[in-house]
Amino acid sequence: MQHQADRESEVMRWTYGLVPVVAGADKFTNLLTDWEQYLSPTARRALPVSPRTFMRAVGVIEIAAGALVLNRKTAPVGAYVVGGWLGAIALNLIANRSFDVAVRDIVMSIGAVTLARRLQRATREVIQRREMQPPVQDRTRAAPGPTPGAPI
8 A cells, every 4th residue: 555655656746846847948938838828917017027037937946846846855845835836826827817727726736735745744654664663783793792700
């Protein structure tokens, strides 16, 4: 059962790692879509830079968040970052009245946070198992000899 849960977590980790990297890289090329169309008018007015520049900055953040998830050591933190990031994107989409896409981002956000919690729980379980195991004896030292003065 544990092995199956590990595999499922790995699939989720790769999904929540690669999708932000691909979407982030696409912010520079717009091959998948014109990302600027998803910026709400309110967000556009509030930007201190052009929408194009802003989307490129978004791309850098997405790539970094995906990289955090792909790294086993930082995966739980990265999954929380991706979850929060997707939640923020969903709020912008709601403001832009793109409810269909917003719902998808909300669902993905929930999945990313679930992954983060799952990875944290797995880490705690590994630590607990290690603490419960008896310490490994150092086999490099010689066996103790007879105690001086003890009968043989």
